[in-house]
Amino acid sequence: MSTPRIAFIGGGNMAASLIGGLRARGTPADAICASDPGEEQRRKIGTEHGIQAFARNADALAGADVVVLAVKPQVMQTVCRDLAQHLGEAPLIVSIAAGIGCDSLQHWLGPQPRAIVRCMPNTPSLLGQGASGLYANARVSAEQKAQAEQLLSAVGLALWLDDEQLIDAVTAVSGSGPAYFFLLIEAMTAAGEQLGLPREIAARLTLQTALGAARMACESDVEAAELRRRVTSPNGTTEAAIKTFQAGGFEALVQQALNAAAQRSAELAQTKEPS
Structure with a gap:
């Protein structure tokens, strides 16, 4: 499988841990970028991991195969509605935001059907010892599932769920x-x-x-x-x-x-x- 280009929307702690995990496993810096409104956060994440960090989300999306939504749940709707007009043909959308279902993400991202993986990582991911549950909607291909699993397994255990409602159980357990x-x-x-x-x-x-x-x-x-x-x-x-x-x-x-x-x-x- 060729190395996908991954764009992180949001450059906080969880995004930084995922980026660090990917880099440690050999993902080249030029295959990863991020966006964040905070200048200091952009400088930090860019310097630590050798990646490009943009102020505008749209700039990070260019050519992305995987788009990781790593923003706080309370701003997700606003961010998704802004992203909708800039998304390419068929990037994989991976959300690590708690409490937001695939249907909501699809609705906010516009009328074009999207391949969406929803996951629930936990804070030990910051140390590479995380545990994550993942759910893929019907539009996610086998290759895209492999990409999502590679992303989350970079910081620990990543297990697939057949039912999105089980994300609530994953939240309770891990x-x-x-x-x-x-x-x-x-x-x-x-x-x-x-x-x-x-x-x-x-x-x-x-x-x-x-x-x-x-x-x-x-x-x-x-x-x-x-x-x-x-x-x-x-x-x-x-x-x-x-x-x-x-x-x-x-x-x-x-x-x-x-x-x-x-x-x-x-x-x-x-x-x-x-x-």
């Missing part, structure tokens, strides 16, 4: 997921401090434990439940903690939390219907 682990890290650090550890030691032990556990789960050929069982000795310290978690309804609480996140994601999408 989109918002890093915050759940941060909350657990906060709570474990505070508990360690309450048990008498200096805060710095409690924090460092917690962080390294989180990192180690995640690596074990990722690199193991068994499920997390089995890994848990292997480190939970009968009548031991781990079992005492696990039983306390479960007595407090831990699993049910996690389910409720993710349901709330998915529901809120769906509600936000409804507020951004085409107008």
Whole structure:
């Protein structure tokens, strides 16, 4: 597959992480460009990655095979309506904006049917450790799906969905997921401090434990439940903690939390219907 020319509309943190991932994987600088209204952001992204950065979105679109919409959801409608008059024949549109469906993007981009991929990356993408769910509308070709997957896999895991509504579930699991682990890290650090550890030691032990556990789960050929069982000795310290978690309804609480996140994601999408 030949290297597509990729235009990023918006040059914020997520766009910069995707560009950095592509460059690290060998995508040439002249195959990537970006646009952003902020002069300082344009200078930063251009200098760091060796790409062209434009003030006008229309300038970035020239000859683009893939157009990545990396602007905030609240300005997406305005940006898309402006882009509509400048888009070429058949570029792939990739949106990383939360809560905006393919139908809305199509409506705002004008009457010509568009190949659109909607995806939900998460903040660890900034470190190349992201997790993304992707959905393609019916006009996306096999080659364009490969282009979108190459783009998102440059910063981590990229998995395809057959149903756009499942983006809400992805939002609940991985989109918002890093915050759940941060909350657990906060709570474990505070508990360690309450048990008498200096805060710095409690924090460092917690962080390294989180990192180690995640690596074990990722690199193991068994499920997390089995890994848990292997480190939970009968009548031991781990079992005492696990039983306390479960007595407090831990699993049910996690389910409720993710349901709330998915529901809120769906509600936000409804507020951004085409107008």
